[in-house]
Amino acid sequence: MRDRPTTPSSAPAAQPPVQPIDKRRLSERIVDQLRTGILAGTWKPGEFLPPERELSQQLGVTRVSLREALRVLEREDLIETRHGEGSLVKDFMTGAGLQILKYLFETELPQAEILRSALEFRALVGTELVRLAADRARPAHLDALTRILDEEAGLLDDHAAMQRKDFEFFETLADASGNIVIRLLLNSVRQTYLDNAGMFALLTGEPREIRRYHRDILAAVRARKGVRAARLAREYMTLGMERFFEREPDENQTA
Amino acid sequence: MRDRPTTPSSAPAAQPPVQPIDKRRLSERIVDQLRTGILAGTWKPGEFLPPERELSQQLGVTRVSLREALRVLEREDLIETRHGEGSLVKDFMTGAGLQILKYLFETELPQAEILRSALEFRALVGTELVRLAADRARPAHLDALTRILDEEAGLLDDHAAMQRKDFEFFETLADASGNIVIRLLLNSVRQTYLDNAGMFALLTGEPREIRRYHRDILAAVRARKGVRAARLAREYMTLGMERFFEREPDENQTA
DNA sequence: AGTGGTAAAGTGGTCTAACCACTAGGCCAC
DNA sequence: GTGGCCTAGTGGTTAGACCACTTTACCACT
Numbered sequence: 260m261r262d263r264p265t266t267p268s269s270a271p272a273a274q275p276p277v278q279p280i281d282k283r284r285l286s287e288r289i290v291d292q293l294r295t296g297i298l299a300g301t302w303k304p305g306e307f308l309p310p311e312r313e314l315s316q317q318l319g320v321t322r323v324s325l326r327e328a329l330r331v332l333e334r335e336d337l338i339e340t341r342h343g344e345g346s347l348v349k350d351f352m353t354g355a356g357l358q359i360l361k362y363l364f365e366t367e368l369p370q371a372e373i374l375r376s377a378l379e380f381r382a383l384v385g386t387e388l389v390r391l392a393a394d395r396a397r398p399a400h401l402d403a404l405t406r407i408l409d410e411e412a413g414l415l416d417d418h419a420a421m422q423r424k425d426f427e428f429f430e431t432l433a434d435a436s437g438n439i440v441i442r443l444l445l446n447s448v449r450q451t452y453l454d455n456a457g458m459f460a461l462l463t464g465e466p467r468e469i470r471r472y473h474r475d476i477l478a479a480v481r482a483r484k485g486v487r488a489a490r491l492a493r494e495y496m497t498l499g500m501e502r503f504f505e506r507e508p509d510e511n512q513t514a
Numbered sequence: 515m516r517d518r519p520t521t522p523s524s525a526p527a528a529q530p531p532v533q534p535i536d537k538r539r540l541s542e543r544i545v546d547q548l549r550t551g552i553l554a555g556t557w558k559p560g561e562f563l564p565p566e567r568e569l570s571q572q573l574g575v576t577r578v579s580l581r582e583a584l585r586v587l588e589r590e591d592l593i594e595t596r597h598g599e600g601s602l603v604k605d606f607m608t609g610a611g612l613q614i615l616k617y618l619f620e621t622e623l624p625q626a627e628i629l630r631s632a633l634e635f636r637a638l639v640g641t642e643l644v645r646l647a648a649d650r651a652r653p654a655h656l657d658a659l660t661r662i663l664d665e666e667a668g669l670l671d672d673h674a675a676m677q678r679k680d681f682e683f684f685e686t687l688a689d690a691s692g693n694i695v696i697r698l699l700l701n702s703v704r705q706t707y708l709d710n711a712g713m714f715a716l717l718t719g720e721p722r723e724i725r726r727y728h729r730d731i732l733a734a735v736r737a738r739k740g741v742r743a744a745r746l747a748r749e750y751m752t753l754g755m756e757r758f759f760e761r762e763p764d765e766n767q768t769a
Numbered sequence: 770a771g772t773g774g775t776a777a778a779g780t781g782g783t784c785t786a787a788c789c790a791c792t793a794g795g796c797c798a799c
Numbered sequence: 800g801t802g803g804c805c806t807a808g809t810g811g812t813t814a815g816a817c818c819a820c821t822t823t824a825c826c827a828c829t
Contacts, residue, residue: 310780320813326782336701341821344781346781360698376694376695380696430608438631598811599791
């Protein structure tokens with residue numbers, strides 16, 4: 260393919276002159292709108308959403324599209340639809356699962372608490388996951404980890420890409436840990452992590468630093484040094500927290 | 515209300531002579547059927563489900579009901595519906611979140627691995643959750659925990675009820691931990707845990723033993739002895755594993 | 770007082786049938 | 800090559816009708 264007089268497509272693309280078009284289903288956009296309303300408190304737990312006929316008319320869609328949206332919100336445990344009564348708004352804090360974390364990042368106000376929780380949780384799971392991986396990793400896992408490390412070598416200038424690789428690295432470790440629940444857990448938080456990769460990037464250090472830790476962790480895992488691997492993982496995942504939060508009185512003695 | 519010549523309703527009810535009627539929505543039953551098929555491999559990742567028109571006819575329902583079901587499966591990351599193409603079955607092991615754990619317990623064959631993963635994960639999170647709770651629990655949390663312990667006193671003969679209280683106890687500790695992500699995580703696994711309470715009951719010991727641990731953990735949390743509380747929690751949550759699995763070479767030194 | 774039948778209003782659940790929108794593949798004109 | 804166009808297959812959306820459930824109130828028995 261020869262060069263042509265068009266917008267250069269290589270390198271970090273500048274913003275194009277047109278707006279992308281929202282091609283999502285109506286039901287998806289309805290879900291977004293209603294979920295935002297619920298998380299923001301427009302409808303409070305214990306209240307009912309407007310009747311389907313009314314709500315669909317307000318939204319300018321048919322009941323069919325609205326109802327597809329309601330099924331999704333129900334699966335997210337944000338509402339409970341009752342035949343003959345209506346759609347009851349539930350308390351997401353005691354009902355909704357990890358999937359909604361992504362939306363809390365987008366909407367909830369006291370972000371600091373949410374971010375702290377997320378980093379703390381990441382450190383907690385990451386540490387144990389690595390410990391297990393060191394016990395149980397099989398050659399195929401080690402190969403996969405090595406390959407990721409190789410690929411990272413070419414991404415030392417692309418902070419965002421490195422962040423994605425970081426997640427992939429720990430996903431592979433989760434595979435190696437032989438714990439299917441942890442594997443599913445990472446699936447649950449993947450979207451949250453990738454959507455906020457930029458924010459996490461500010462906390463997790465430079466690409467070179469990330470890769471250095473990955474390298475050391477892999478070495479420890481390969482050598483089956485579970486304690487050392489876990490200590491490295493904890494150190495790595497605590498970097499960001501130390502950078503952004505006053506170090507709390509911390510009596511942890513995990514290593 | 516006087517006594518009447520009808521089936522006694524007190525005490526553990528014997529099985530009634532009639533079958534309960536499935537009042538769930540069509541879409542829910544469709545979801546069950548399709549999800550089972552996907553997890554069992556009837557349709558494999560990369561394949562497309564039959565076209566909506568065809569599938570709805572096979573199921574004996576309209577596209578409307580089928581499509582509500584598809585939205586749920588899509589939210590569970592088991593399928594991806596593409597306009598103009600069809601509904602693609604995805605690999606649940608790399609896509610689906612913790613919500614599906616419940617169904618893996620019901621359908622997947624190598625249950626031992628899943629059960630081991632669940633117990634291992636429970637121990638891991640439970641331990642750290644207690645550690646955090648000891649650091650941060652506030653009076654209101656301690657009161658709630660005390661109340662639960664009181665209620666447990668009346669349930670020492672009801673293994674199943676005790677199991678539910680156990681979950682409630684740790685949910686409250688999650689509140690006390692001040693970590694919203696862990697709180698949401700417990701929501702994600704609640705259904706799995708309660709639906710399989712019987713199975714876990716076999717592993718977690720007698721009600722009296724459970725309560726004794728709860729009491730000791732609460733005492734340590736109240737005294738802000740994070741290390742001791744965590745050690746107790748780990749011990750408690752490891753009991754079941756030791757009972758059912760050969761103790762693996764374990765290099766953990768978490769306490 | 771308690772029980773059960775009935776009716777009405779409001780709301781969710783399901784169906785029918787048609788039409789719109791997107792994707793992929795093949796063909797063709799430029 | 801590129802773009803236009805057609806066609807077949809599939810999902811997306813609409814409109815309106817009707818069924819089923821819940822709540823409330825009223826009423827008729829016992």
